[in-house]
Every structure is written in structure tokens, then in C-alpha cells.
Amino acid sequence: MTVMNARRSSLSRPLRARRIRLVAGTGVLALAALSLSACGDDGSAAADGKVNAVASFYPMEFLLKEIGGKHVSVTELTEPGVEPHDLELSPKQVGQLGEAELVVYLKGLQPAVDKAVEQSDVKHVAEATSYTSLEKHGTSEHGEEGHKEEGHGGHEEEGHGEEGHGEEGHEGEGHGGHEEEGHKEEEAGGHEGHDHSTEGGEDPHIWLDPSRYAKVAEGVGKQLAKADPDHKAAYEKNTAALVKRLTALDTEFKDGLRSRTSDTFITTHSAFGYLADRYGLHEEGISGVDPESGSVSGAHMKELHKIAEEDDVSTVFFESNASDKTAQTLARDLKLKTGVLSPLESVKDPAKDDYFSVMKQNLQALRTALGAK
Numbered sequence: 246m247t248v249m250n251a252r253r254s255s256l257s258r259p260l261r262a263r264r265i266r267l268v269a270g271t272g273v274l275a276l277a278a279l280s281l282s283a284c285g286d287d288g289s290a291a292a293d294g295k296v297n298a299v300a301s302f303y304p305m306e307f308l309l310k311e312i313g314g315k316h317v318s319v320t321e322l323t324e325p326g327v328e329p330h331d332l333e334l335s336p337k338q339v340g341q342l343g344e345a346e347l348v349v350y351l352k353g354l355q356p357a358v359d360k361a362v363e364q365s366d367v368k369h370v371a372e373a374t375s376y377t378s379l380e381k382h383g384t385s386e387h388g389e390e391g392h393k394e395e396g397h398g399g400h401e402e403e404g405h406g407e408e409g410h411g412e413e414g415h416e417g418e419g420h421g422g423h424e425e426e427g428h429k430e431e432e433a434g435g436h437e438g439h440d441h442s443t444e445g446g447e448d449p450h451i452w453l454d455p456s457r458y459a460k461v462a463e464g465v466g467k468q469l470a471k472a473d474p475d476h477k478a479a480y481e482k483n484t485a486a487l488v489k490r491l492t493a494l495d496t497e498f499k500d501g502l503r504s505r506t507s508d509t510f511i512t513t514h515s516a517f518g519y520l521a522d523r524y525g526l527h528e529e530g531i532s533g534v535d536p537e538s539g540s541v542s543g544a545h546m547k548e549l550h551k552i553a554e555e556d557d558v559s560t561v562f563f564e565s566n567a568s569d570k571t572a573q574t575l576a577r578d579l580k581l582k583t584g585v586l587s588p589l590e591s592v593k594d595p596a597k598d599d600y601f602s603v604m605k606q607n608l609q610a611l612r613t614a615l616g617a618k
Contacts, residue, residue, distance in 0.1 A: 301350035353443030376464035379447035382518025454519035506616030509556035516588035560614035
């Protein structure tokens with residue numbers, strides 16, 4: 246019996262060893278399979294053939310998805326409905342950004358993203374402001390004379406009408422005079438609180454001008470083609486289609502706002518400077534570029550009263566993601582209506598709305614407020 250057990254034990258040792266080696270080998274194969282699923286043979290794409298891309302917030306994500314289509318897997322760092330300016334990256338998000346093959350972001354808007362990009366080894370980066378120019382917009386606390394001369398008297402003559410807002414007007418002298426004259430006091434006086442401008446004080450909301458957004462789209466398309474040359478033709482086709490839609494939207498805004506009774510609209514969040522410049526309008530902000538600031542001077546509120554009366558303003562706009570308390574107070578004092586304009590920094594329900602649908606909602610809101618026919 247003892248001999249028999251010993252023999253069985255002796256025979257089972259090689260079998261157990263073989264089993265151990267088999268299990269170990271299976272583990273190595275599993276690890277190898279996991280590694281292959283994380284990246285392609287050349288490390289440039291996922292195993293499913295999709296480019297691993299990261300977008301900092303909604304306007305950048307929209308471009309990636311529209312241009313990348315089925316060839317790109319997109320991760321958005323800012324969740325739908327969340328304020329992008331206040332984004333703090335989790336360790337997981339930092340890791341996602343570091344492993345991406347392409348990052349699309351807007352420098353100066355989200356410091357945490359800027360820092361993560363700088364510290365990463367991402368090979369392909371599409372930085373939105375590198376494809377267009379930034380300008381300063383916001384609350385201009387000028388006096389009565391400045392209001393007439395700078396804000397309303399010469400928009401059409403100084404290159405702020407529909408004819409003066411071609412691409413030359415955006416990057417050339419058409420905006421230079423407006424920036425230097427209309428916003429000096431903004432730079433000097435400033436606006437305290439959480440600043441929604443970029444680090445240089447410029448307005449980051451370039452996507453609200455379809456023509457500027459189209460330039461960013463072209464830049465993203467080129468970077469996608471560099472990151473994934475095998476699908477260059479698809480990216481070029483998708484980019485051209487998107488630019489065509491943006492050009493059509495630009496025309497729709499021009500036509501829709503052409504016959505209006507007023508040029509001026511008041512908003513709690515001065516996010517619409519590029520849109521106003523593009524279509525010859527005048528945005529008057531309650532709280533500058535920060536929609537949540539509680540610091541509004543009595544002098545400025547008094548000036549808004551005068552502007553509303555002189556310029557036949559009918560509506561005070563607020564954004565759906567911010568408090569409407571100040572807008573409601575001003576509207577009540579002046580017996581005006583309130584309305585919603587979306588700065589499109591995020592979309593609460595991407596399954597229901599996208600960039601184009603929300604921009605068309607903005608157009609209709611402006612048409613109603615400005616008396617367009």
C-alpha cells in the first residue's frame with residue numbers, strides 16, 4: 246500500500262509540473278492578449294482599428310466625432326452638463342490623456358488639461374486656438390458717450406456689419422479697432438471673481454462663430470490624418486462635409502438676422518462676442534465672461550437700464566446652466582422678457598441635441614429678441 250502510494254506520488258509530480266507550466270503559459274498568453282488589445286502592432290491604434298482620441302470638452306468632442314466617425318474612439322474629459330472651466334482631472338483621466346494618440350483641446354480654458362498635455366508624451370495634438378485668433382470680449386463699463394460712439398454708432402462702418410466679417414475681418418484690422426477702443430476699460434477695470442476667459446484675458450468661445458469653428462474643424466481633420474494616415478481620405482471627406490454644414494449655418498445666421506429692429510442684446514454671460522461681431526450685433530454683458538459672478542456694480546446696472554431703453558432691447562438672456570437671478574431682476578425692473586442663449590460649452594443631453602440644433606435654437610431666440618422678420 247505504501248509502495249503504491251509512493252509510486253502514485255512519484256507519477257503525479259511530473260503531471261502537476263506540466264499542469265503548472267500549462268497554467269503559467271496560459272497566463273502569459275492572457276497578458277499578451279491584453280497588451281495587444283490595448284494597442285495595435287505599431288502602437289498607433291486600438292486593436293479594433295480605431296484611433297484613441299481625447300477631447301477636453303463638448304465643442305472639441307463634437308469635432309472629433311463628426312470628423313473621425315467610425316474610425317475614432319473619443320473620450321471626453323468634461324461630462325455632459327458640467328461646467329468645463331472648473332474641470333479637475335482625476336488620475337484616471339490623466340492616464341487616459343497620456344495614453345491617447347490624439348488630444349483635441351483649447352489652451353487656456355482648462356488649466357488642468359493644459360498641464361496634463363504639457364506633461365504627456367502625446368504625439369498628435371490639435372489645439373483649437375492655433376487655427377484662429379482670440380480676442381477680448383466682455384462687460385464694457387463705458388460711459389454714455391462711449392456707449393454711443395464705440396458700442397453702437399459705428400459697427401457697420403468700422404467693419405462689424407455683415408460685409409465686414411469675412412475671414413479678413415476676423416484676423417485683420419476689422420476687429421483691431423473694436424478691440425482697442427471698445428475694450429480698453431474692460432482690461433483696466435476688469436471683472437473680479439472666477440474668470441471664464443483664457444489666461445491672456447481673451448474670450449475662448451470661438452465655436453459660437455461658425456466660420457471660426459470651421460477653421461478649427463479643418464485643423465482637427467489634418468491632425469487626425471497624421472495620427473491615422475490609413476483613413477486620411479475618410480477624414481478629409483468628413484471634414485469637408487462638416488465645413489460645408491458650418492458654412493450653411495453661417496449663411497442661415499446672416500439671413501436670419503438681416504432684417505431686425507435692434508442690434509443689441511443683454512446677457513448674463515458674455516460668451517457671444519464672436520457671434521455678435523460676425524453678424525453685426527452688440528452684446529452687452531451683465532457680469533462679463535463669468536456667468537456666476539455676483540459682483541455687478543450699481544453704475545453698470547444703471548447703464549444697462551439706459552442701454553435697454555435707447556436700443557429698444559426686449560430680452561435679457563441667461564444660460565440654462567447658470568442662475569437666472571440677475572437676469573430676472575433686471576428684466577423685472579425694465580419690464581423685459583427673459584430668454585435662454587446657450588454658450589454650448591456643454592450639452593446636457595447629447596442624444597437629443599448637438600452643436601447644430603442648439604445653435605439654431607440660439608438663432609431663433611435672437612431673431613425673436615431682435616425683432617427679425
